Amino acid sequence: MGSLEQTVHSTDHHGPAKGITRWLYTTNHKDIGTLYLLFSLTMFFVGGCMALTIRAELFQPGLQLIMPEFFNQMTTMHGLIMVFGAVMPAFVGLANWMIPMMVGSPDMALPRMNNWSFWILPFAFVMMLSTLLMEGGAPNFGWTFYAPLSTTYAPPSVTYFIFAVHMMGISSIMGAINVIATILNMRAPGMKLMDMPLFVWTWLITAFLLIAVMPVLAGVVTMMLMDIHFGTSFFDAAGGGDPVLFQHVFWFFGHPEVYIMILPAFGIVSEIIPTFARKRLFGYTSMVYATGSIAILSFIVWAHHMFTVGLPLAGELFFMYTTMLIAVPTGVKVFNWVATMFRGSMTFETPMLFSLAFVVLFTIGGFSGLMLAIAPADFQYHDTYFVVAHFHYVLVPGSIFSIMAAAYYWLPKWTGHMYNEAMGKLHFWLSFIGVNITFFPMHFLGLAGMPRRIPDYALQFADFNMVATFGAFLFGFSQLIFVYNVISCARSGKKATARVWEGSHGLEWTLPSPPPYHSFTEPPVFTNPHRENS
Amino acid sequence: MSSQAYYVPAQSRWPILASVSLFLMAYGAATLINALSAESGGMLGLVLLLLGALCMGLIMVGWFGHVIDESGQGLYSDQMDRSFRWGMSWFIFSEIMFFAAFFGTLFYVRVLAVPWLGGEGEKGVSNMLWQGFEATWPLMTTPDMNAFPGPEGLIDPLHLPLINTLLLLSSSVTVTVAHYRLKQDRRSQVILWLLLTVVLGCAFLLFQVLEYVEAYHELGLTLQAGIYGATFFILTGFHGMHVTLGTLMLFIILLRVIRGHFAPDHHFGFEAVSWYWHFVDVVWVGLFLFVYLL
Numbered sequence A: 001m002g003s004l005e006q007t008v009h010s011t012d013h014h015g016p017a018k019g020i021t022r023w024l025y026t027t028n029h030k031d032i033g034t035l036y037l038l039f040s041l042t043m044f045f046v047g048g049c050m051a052l053t054i055r056a057e058l059f060q061p062g063l064q065l066i067m068p069e070f071f072n073q074m075t076t077m078h079g080l081i082m083v084f085g086a087v088m089p090a091f092v093g094l095a096n097w098m099i100p101m102m103v104g105s106p107d108m109a110l111p112r113m114n115n116w117s118f119w120i121l122p123f124a125f126v127m128m129l130s131t132l133l134m135e136g137g138a139p140n141f142g143w144t145f146y147a148p149l150s151t152t153y154a155p156p157s158v159t160y161f162i163f164a165v166h167m168m169g170i171s172s173i174m175g176a177i178n179v180i181a182t183i184l185n186m187r188a189p190g191m192k193l194m195d196m197p198l199f200v201w202t203w204l205i206t207a208f209l210l211i212a213v214m215p216v217l218a219g220v221v222t223m224m225l226m227d228i229h230f231g232t233s234f235f236d237a238a239g240g241g242d243p244v245l246f247q248h249v250f251w252f253f254g255h256p257e258v259y260i261m262i263l264p265a266f267g268i269v270s271e272i273i274p275t276f277a278r279k280r281l282f283g284y285t286s287m288v289y290a291t292g293s294i295a296i297l298s299f300i301v302w303a304h305h306m307f308t309v310g311l312p313l314a315g316e317l318f319f320m321y322t323t324m325l326i327a328v329p330t331g332v333k334v335f336n337w338v339a340t341m342f343r344g345s346m347t348f349e350t351p352m353l354f355s356l357a358f359v360v361l362f363t364i365g366g367f368s369g370l371m372l373a374i375a376p377a378d379f380q381y382h383d384t385y386f387v388v389a390h391f392h393y394v395l396v397p398g399s400i401f402s403i404m405a406a407a408y409y410w411l412p413k414w415t416g417h418m419y420n421e422a423m424g425k426l427h428f429w430l431s432f433i434g435v436n437i438t439f440f441p442m443h444f445l446g447l448a449g450m451p452r453r454i455p456d457y458a459l460q461f462a463d464f465n466m467v468a469t470f471g472a473f474l475f476g477f478s479q480l481i482f483v484y485n486v487i488s489c490a491r492s493g494k495k496a497t498a499r500v501w502e503g504s505h506g507l508e509w510t511l512p513s514p515p516p517y518h519s520f521t522e523p524p525v526f527t528n529p530h531r532e533n534s
Numbered sequence B: 001m002s003s004q005a006y007y008v009p010a011q012s013r014w015p016i017l018a019s020v021s022l023f024l025m026a027y028g029a030a031t032l033i034n035a036l037s038a039e040s041g042g043m044l045g046l047v048l049l050l051l052g053a054l055c056m057g058l059i060m061v062g063w064f065g066h067v068i069d070e071s072g073q074g075l076y077s078d079q080m081d082r083s084f085r086w087g088m089s090w091f092i093f094s095e096i097m098f099f100a101a102f103f104g105t106l107f108y109v110r111v112l113a114v115p116w117l118g119g120e121g122e123k124g125v126s127n128m129l130w131q132g133f134e135a136t137w138p139l140m141t142t143p144d145m146n147a148f149p150g151p152e153g154l155i156d157p158l159h160l161p162l163i164n165t166l167l168l169l170s171s172s173v174t175v176t177v178a179h180y181r182l183k184q185d186r187r188s189q190v191i192l193w194l195l196l197t198v199v200l201g202c203a204f205l206l207f208q209v210l211e212y213v214e215a216y217h218e219l220g221l222t223l224q225a226g227i228y229g230a231t232f233f234i235l236t237g238f239h240g241m242h243v244t245l246g247t248l249m250l251f252i253i254l255l256r257v258i259r260g261h262f263a264p265d266h267h268f269g270f271e272a273v274s275w276y277w278h279f280v281d282v283v284w285v286g287l288f289l290f291v292y293l294l
């Protein structure tokens, strides 16, 4: 079937096809990267609307707008969509766009599988969102779907949720295999592993984490399916199983998952800060080793999410100390970013502003994580708004800000036009203020004892909740500036040069802006100016 | 590698078609399972599932056929070959992690959860839930025998499982012999040894089916038989599915050898399947030890 038309393409530089088939049949890393990024942006707004629904309900105490049942569906779907639909696909999209250009290859190693990885996602999320219209409503058990809430007491739509998770897992695993194969096999001649840009390094390790833990997620949802429909007792003590087992397996996936959502962010920031500080990245080698250490440690810390379920004392201590150990490599990274900026010739374009906010605010999120890691203290914080504040600090001004930074940093490369800098700065400042107004008060709410995932609350929490809701709407609506800026940048704007930024380094900046449809059809010659023994 | 131009495939219809099929399969399976649990209908789900599976089968034939065509035309460089090798290796790693989740479950319930329920150890306080419950492994008497009637008997590990162990281990040997013969370009020998491997795989599956029949009809060892039945069937069941898939792939490789595919120095399709087969074999050794024997 149609194999001959696709035989010789090793030398001719064919451009994109016309019409919708370009996007449906594409094997091009840039097209697929764009699809991922647009999909992620769409899901960001879908999940964002759910977040605003939650915040609107919490604006005042008492039930105002929605029923508790629907509130639970909103918190669940918001979390799932933001994690699996917004943050992860955004990083995969950036990987697709940038890794082939950064390592000097024409495309990803397995281009057809690349297309498949992407196109599974829209179907998976159609299935997931369709549960909102089903009898009994959408999944309502929280994004962590603990048994037995997600088994014995789940709505029928949980079956669709399980299969949607399976599809996302297949997509992620194939995407990650592609990233690894590209990085290990498609580097330009002369580019050693320790010459790779840090974004490539962090993605290599992220891809390893994805392949290691997405199958575990598939395993845990399969056991749920068996318990719900086929009478097994994995998570039911009446048959000798254990509901806590669910949490162990889930968090064995879940903790590496949070690093899947932050390691590429580390990579992005490690690209951007040197560019705008006009200095080499401080401590490249230590950055690589720190990333590796974080990835390895991520497999032995999972039960820090479970300090209050009744672990043996030895378990509490083990998981407390291993978790605290992660602060060491993370501290190395923050130190290196600051040291890179030290005595640099800094300018503050939008990508740099987002990166700086990342360093500061992610560190705040890291510190609150350290507080949560203290097992005895966690007995107080557990399942309060302090946890919500913590993970939103690492995910919103952490992951999301890094994605914004990456988008502004590489938009001129992708589109060939400069974005509107004034509008970018406005977007940054409104986001920065909005994020902090939203999430900082949640620390106080949590420490005062406000539980998460509850649509109503006691009167003494009213003021901070009102402030948080105000911040959420400010943050949410200021993202429209970003959309406008991206669209106008794609259409027109000042022509971008190949280098784009004065301080930029790396193979992707040797290509014109926008780059040719196939990045490097001949392997470029790579020499690392900083490598001593080359 | 230095002066070589890269090969980039042109547009392809297969992936989007595969996505649609996967969606049909997943949506169909969920609809079918929900209908079965609610004991109403199920036709729609079944039709969607089968339709999706059929389309997926056809797509796989077409997609792989396409790749084989391209390879036959010599479009793939050594670099492409290495990409395939990395891809297959990491895919097998993901499969290992999938089984690791279930093995981890088994160890957790054996070493921690069940003894705690029986009152032993640091969390033995959970014995308050079902006072008088005694922890044993394999768990024959569950805490709530009405909800989860425990098994009456167990599979004798030295009977069918031992035979199956020998079958799978020798099939790993035969596939390796076939590989060596392929490298020596002795095609009729390759066919013979591959055929033997497929037969061994089928024999394994047959015995596994017999064992399941015995478990269900004579031993009361079912999915509902508490945590022993649950871990037993999820581990052996997923392993059995992998053996089925592996046997099917070996069979396809056999057909391809008969058709004259594969060169002595260029036969990654063959190697990938044999890697997969060794992986399935190693998982079985773990199963034999920890599910049946110990």
Ligand SMILES: [Cu+2]
Residues within 6 Å of the ligand: A254, A255, A258, A301, A302, A304, A305
């Ligand atoms: Cu964690």
